[in-house]
Structures are given as C-alpha cells and as structure tokens.
Amino acid sequence: MTEPPRTAPAPGAVQVPAPWRVRVNTVIGWPLFHALYRLSVIGRNRVPRTGPVVFVGNHVGFLDGPMLPGVAPRPTCVLVKREMFRGLLGRFLRFIGHIPVTRGSGDRAALSAAVAVLHSGGAVGIFPEGTRGRGDVAAVQQGAAWLAQQGGAVVVPVAFLGTRVAGASRNSVPRLRSRVVVEFGHPVTLSADPSLTGRQRLVVATEQVRDALATHVRESQARHQVFLPGDEG
Template sequence: MLHTTVRLVLVPLARLVYRPVIEGRENVPRSGPVILAANHLSFIDSVVIPLVAPRPVAFLAKAEYFQGRGVKGWLTRRFFTAIDAVPVERGTHRAAQASLEAARDVLARGGAFGIYPEGTRSRDGRLYRGRTGVAWLALTSGAPVVPVAVLGTDRIQPVGTRLPRIRRVTVRFGTPLHFAQPSSGTQRAAQARRVATDQVMDAIHALSGQERTADYNDLSAAA
C-alpha cells in the first residue's frame, strides 16, 4: 500500500519537475525475475530508475538509512521502504556476499532487482569495468539482464552536494540479455562470469555513450 501511494505521488511529480526522457520501457519484462544493470553517476540513480521503470525495482541501500531516529530518520526509513530498497551492511567481503544473497532472494520471489556493475558512482563520468556480481546473479538465478543507461543525474545531485537540482534526465532500457549456466568447473564458471559481465558492460556502453576505461572503479576512494 505504501509503495503504491508513493509511486502515485512521486511518479507524476518527478515527471512534471524533471521531464525525464524514457526510452525502451517495453524491454523490461512486466513479470518474473529480472536484473536491471545500470551505469552509476549519482546517488539519485537508485530513485530515478524505480520511478520510471514499468514495475517496482529493488536496489540495495545502506543499512544506516533504515536506522535513523527522530522525524528525519522515520521519513528516510519510510521512503526507502516504499521504493523497495533492501538494507545491507557494507565494507567487507562477507557484506558483499550477503548483498548478493539478498539480491538473489528478490529474484527468487519473482521481483526486479537493480544493480550497478561498476560497484559505485563514477566520479569522472567514465564507464568503469564491471564487477562480476551481476553475472553471478544472472547465472545462479536464470534471470535475464536488462542493461540500463542513466544520463544527466550527475547534474541533479553532483558528488558532494546535498540538495538536488532541477535538470532533465534520460533513462534508456536496452534489450534483455540471457546467459546460460556454464558446465561444471570453477575456472570455467569464473570465465563465464567475466564474459557475461563484459557483455553487460558493452550493452550499457552502447546505450550511454560514455567514455570507457578498462580500470575498476576505486571503491575505497568513492566511499
């Protein structure tokens, strides 16, 4: 009920204020498990994508957003709950694996899950090498991957700013990608995850047109 109410209020308001350009919504399956793999330019990406997608999309969110006190804490908690955010602890390998397990639970329930293969926001606008968690999810769940490009959100809330600005954004949903489970063998499975991840990043790049780099995004610097 809360999710429906928030969408009924925020979707028309967001479209009125930001006038987003939305392309390829028909590429997102209306039911069944699906992974939305997007580039990442701003914190607000995790709000924009669920608001313009044709179905609810769950993203991971820092557990602190659900632990605040007072009126602000209550409002923050209710907002992230309403947009289907999944609370997770961050900062360790165990936390990273727990995040993937939480994502797989969403897919097992037939939901849509959003993920940023780069791992964190791009601070320079380039598209970084994808980490293989997205492929692990796709290969273990059997869910298709819809590549997504978000453009302009870095101008709404640039890194280091608190209040959003009014800027037009574009969201492009690409054709779903399907990946077959590899045959047994640790090395072969690792290679399959790398190949699948690179295909996802190729598709995101085709949609976003960003300058690309072979480097991984520095998670510690971004934090």
Template structure:
C-alpha cells in the first residue's frame, strides 16, 4: 500500500544531520545471534513472514506494544538491525543505560518534544537503515486503538517504508505491566506487508502527518488481524485496571 499526500507547500531538503552521530551498530550485528540463543532457551520465539522486510533501504518497524520484552524482542530477532526509540528512563539505570547505548538504541523523552531523538532516528533512516517505534506509546492491550503520529512523521520525513510488527505472547492474558511469559511460552512476531510513503520535504503540515498516520493505523490493524488469523492467537487484553501504563 502507499500514501501520497498532496503537498501544498514547497519542498525543501532536510536540515543537515552531519553533526549527528549514527547510533552504534556493532552489537546489533555480532551479539544478537547469542542473545537469540539465550532467549530461545526460555521462550519459543517464532518469526513469521520475514519476506515482508525489505533487504535494503530505510525502514520504520512499527510494532504494537503489549509486554515489557517487546523492545528487546524487536531489536534482537528482527533480521535487520533495528535502532528502536526507547523511553529515556531506561537509560538512567546504571547498567541498562550504557548497555542500551552500546546496543544502538535511541533514548526518547516521552512527555514533550525531543529534538535529539528525532535527529538520531532521521540519521538512521537517511543512512538507509532501520528504526523501531511503538505508535501506541505505552504498553497496553496492543490493539492499536491508541495511535501516535511518530511513525507517519518519520516515514514522511525520510521516505522510509513502514513495516507493521505484531507481537503476540510477550504478555499473557491477565499479566501485569512488567510480567514475563511463563518458561517455554510461545511468542510470535509477525511482520506485515510494507506500507510505502512518499517523502514530503520540509515544511510538512500537521494535516499531512495526521492523514498518513490514519492510513498507517488502518493498515496496521488490517495486518494485525491477519497476524491473529495466521497464528491462531488472541491479544492479551488490557492491563489490570489498577495498573498505570508507562
């Protein structure tokens, strides 16, 4: 599928990102094979329809968000190295913070604008690489009803295709916000059909981003329905009512 929003404003080039260092990539190439082996000692992780992943060019992997291990699963198991936007609080941990930076993940401040995170993500895409994002913003039911505009913005700004990702089994029904699946649990990661977006130069309008975001949301919901039918699974449902999303 594709979206070609009409641009009523003149196209301009992206501002220079030459001063923005590309996130580290060594670990994503050389450590993931061992991380996959370790995770598969505990969980039965299955990948589906990886042929939908473009072998080259910029990609925005847009995933639903149901469990605490969604981020590591996306970064470790996706066949292409993924630099995922990750909440900045996780980088404050004495061990986890340095590890995430070493693994090429991008810290994101979620409660306001974060130009540094945006520039890092755009640098990744401009170099023809892949980034990951969770349009729902927080963990929850994973049904894509709540949907932020970040995926649309990055696709429009870079011309990257959006590949939907459906995570199933990373949180069990009734599980809390930080719960892990039981040992031996099956986790399915389904890569949906790419959604092509024509690049729109600066300045972009809120209307353009909103239009494309709505189209991506609908596409991801269709692909999620396909993933549920393909795997014979269901989403875990909402978090327990006493818990707040983070």
C-alpha cells in the first residue's frame, strides 16, 4: 500500500475471522518451521497479550510472510499480495484469516478488513517495505502507520534474519537446517501531535515505524550475528 485513503473505511460490515481459524497458522507453522530450520524465536514475551497490535516486519525472503503468523504469540492476520489468492491456496489463505491486498494502491477492502481485526482487539501483520529486498528498512510505505492510527494499535517491530542468503533469488528459501532468527521487539506507541494535520501526523508516524523497525533489525543482527544479504561479516 503506498497511499492510504483520505477517509477511514468503516469496519463494521467486515466479518472478522474466528481466532481458532487464525491459530491454524501457529498449529502448522510452529512445528514445521522448527523442523525445517534451526529457528530461534526471541521476544514473544514482549508482545502485549491483549489489545490491537500491528506487527511490522522487514521483508527479505519468501518465508517471512508465512513465518510471521506461524511463530507470533497471538493469532495474526497478515496482509498478503492478492496474486497469492488463487485456487486451493487462495481459499486456504482466506480460511486462516489472511487479507488479500493489491500492492501499490490504497486497497479499501484490504484496509477495511485489517482495521476490523484491530477494532476487535486482534493482531495484523504487514511488511511496510512493500516487497522483498535487502530488508534494511531504508524506506517504508504509509500503510502500517495508517493502520495503527485507525485501529488504535501499538506497533511491534519484527526482525527476520536468515530467510534469504546473499546472492539468492528473492523467491528462494534457505537450505534445510540453516539458521533463521525471528525477533519480536518492544511495542511502540505512535505519537499523535494534535497540532498537526492528519496527513502530517501520518508522515511523522510513518517515520516512527521506519526508525523503530530499522533500529530493531540492525540491533538484532548485532545480537545474533545473522546478517541481511550484503551485510555479512
């Protein structure tokens, strides 16, 4: 999402998926990812147990999307590019609570669904860089900050390390039993200076999201000595 709509979508008519359906992500993902990789998941205790949360992750490789709801400590609906919602896979993604989004646009249907989850006290996951890249969070789009503002949510940064190795395709997955780290950071409450216009507050909040996530990723690399592609050594 690059340009959120100027007015908030009304979430009241949107059906929020039942938490038991969203928990399927963890039931399948937690044992699967631990079986396939030397996976370390850190900081789950930092995530608020109740209330709306927007998880923001750096986007390095293909695994980031399914891994976030698979290891998150709370049922999490993730905004996923609409191209994935085809055939049996698409029906399954919808069933377990994920939200199709058209990238590069203010997708009102996706935003309505995500805000409805937050208003119900749930958790939403989004990758604010917009697409897979180096994962260093040099720039982010406004959707994550907008969702947090509209949903009254705190933002929790999530660092993904080892989900793609240097020189590998952005669509690749790491080799089996390689080391992967997912670290949840401390929650961030976005500032809301009443003297600013709504658009100005969004710009400020977006920079807060970028700074919090970039700092968390950088510090996670130093702690765990697992590096982004191009940052090895």
